Amino acid sequence: MEYPDNHQNINSDFVILPDNVIKYPFEKIPTKIFSNYKDAEKIIAIEIASLIVKKQKENNFAILGLATGSTPTKIYKELVRMHKEEGLSFQNVVCFNLDEYYPMKPDALQSYVRFMKEHLFDHIDIKPENVNIPDGTVSKNKIIEYCNEYEKKIDSYGGIDLQILGIGRNGHIGFNEPGSAADSNTRTITLAYTTLKDAASDFYGEVNVPRRAITMGISTILKAKRILLLAFGEGKSKIIKNAIEGDINSQIPASYLQLHQNVVALLDDASSADLKRVEAPWLFESCDWNNEKLVRKAVLWLCQKVEKPILKLTDKDYNENGMIDLLVDEDAASKCNIKIFNDLQHTITGWPGGKPNADDTNRPERANPYPKKVLIFSPHPDDDVISMGGTFMRLVEQGHEVYTAYQTSGCIAVHDDDVIRYLDFVKDFSNEYKINNVLIDELYAKVRKTLFLKTPGDTDTIEVQRMKTLIRRGEAKAACRFVGVKPENVFFLDMPFYDTGAVVKKELSDADVTIIIDLLQKIKPHQIYAAGDLSDPHGTHRVCLNAINKALTHLKSESWMKDCYIWLYRGAWQEWNIGDVDMAVPLSPDELSKKRKAIFKHQSQKDKALFPGVDDREFWQRAEERNRTTARLYNQLGMAEYEAFEAFVRYKI
16 A cells, blocks of 8 residues: 555654754764653654655665564554554565563563564554564574574665664663673673563563563664664653763663764653753753743752852852853842742741641742642552652641542552452451351452462453452551541542553543543542652553643633642652752651551552562652652751651642
């Protein structure tokens, strides 16, 4: 099928080339930053489609190097849409995938063969013989020969025209782990510890992750005619900085891309946050110093650079660090310092719901109305107490009507052994009190057998999913009782996108958003708290926040919305930069201890969570460290010394 000539979306003006990307000092790879990663995904899909159409007109193959993982999935979805709705044909496309776990059966849940089929190949008209993915079933005695043949097959097509790359948290591209050489070809490789940790949740435990993989080599990748490096999300910001601004280093394999003449890094705001031009834009260009948040960010950056509190900064400090333009507007360092000192000090409040009968001119929250109706959204059944447990308790103690809504069941994060433990209790309870236990005995035997036969990656049965849901509900109720929330003010929303029983979730739907809309209309809150902690490994927090945003956008004309403040919290996976904080709630040692006890009510997540992510510490340890670090940073900037802070950012639709 020929691609229609009047196709409206394909326009070479949108294709991002190294020559039309602004080059910034320190950046050794041409880099384009998008405020919305969805824009980047669409442009990449357009570029791929442009290449395919160009090659069709030349009667040639389009040779694509493809990646797996969460980053390219939306790109593949857009390509599928182009195929189904706009006639984009893949008949002339030959694909070579970067890598595959070894050993790995092609139909396994974690197989990249299965991934590519589910996300792309099963939905387009590509010829099966043109699909090439490393074979995770090749015998060990033939693996070297197989890798050499894979390399030769790429060469036989004249190399890859366009290579799509993600980047691992340790800088790997493909599965080229730290230490990989620039001249490495397709081969097997032992996976690094960081990679094993990152993959653990997909395999339901680190112990189940294959220790080896087959991967294209660095040399193979660098021979591609064109490379697009993609990185989205907060978790990639540090390694992106090292790969783009650092020297070429075998310990950061992505840095080898600096050697390529036709490579572009496509980032979103979150993944680019540590680049110098984003972290300190005043070093490279004139800034709008009328932006109060930018001024605060700049001054706090200067404090950390010269290791001084705000009120000790001098004209010389500003002058020597590229910020003299700021003083032109502010007259002198002392005036600017006092302004920012007061601005930061005004973020601190012990009254997160607003202090009644008080002057609220310089407070982050309004004094009235009092008491307020406060709705706390929690993506999982423990994010509320982990991330804002101290503020949660303060709101209740200060007389506000507090509601909490758990957006998902969190059922996949419960260990199988917890199900057995609760079943044992029910069985023993029924025996103790001579309750007719025929049905209980049948269920007990059925579930025990199911869990005994279960292999890593198997989806739980409906009964087991329901039991795990009830375990997490019970823990959330216990935490709410401890905090002091009325039972009738606790809501379990069970948003449909989450209910797959597997790590991979469904797309956010209208049904999910409607659940949020209905709850908001029922409560009509004066305050909303939601998770802005977007680095959780499965993206649940991001989806949950997206649902809230869609619901609020739908309701923005409602009269009660004009009186509603929305606050975003973090804590489970990351913390806010102080320059962004709008409200900081101090916690005493006793309050921090009480917060820990509330977290402990979530016993199924205690000691060793099923999906801990890349941080080995328990959630209470992460939260306390982040809360104490925020307090310490405030103190270093010249504020009073507190035990801990929970920080919030005001969110505006």
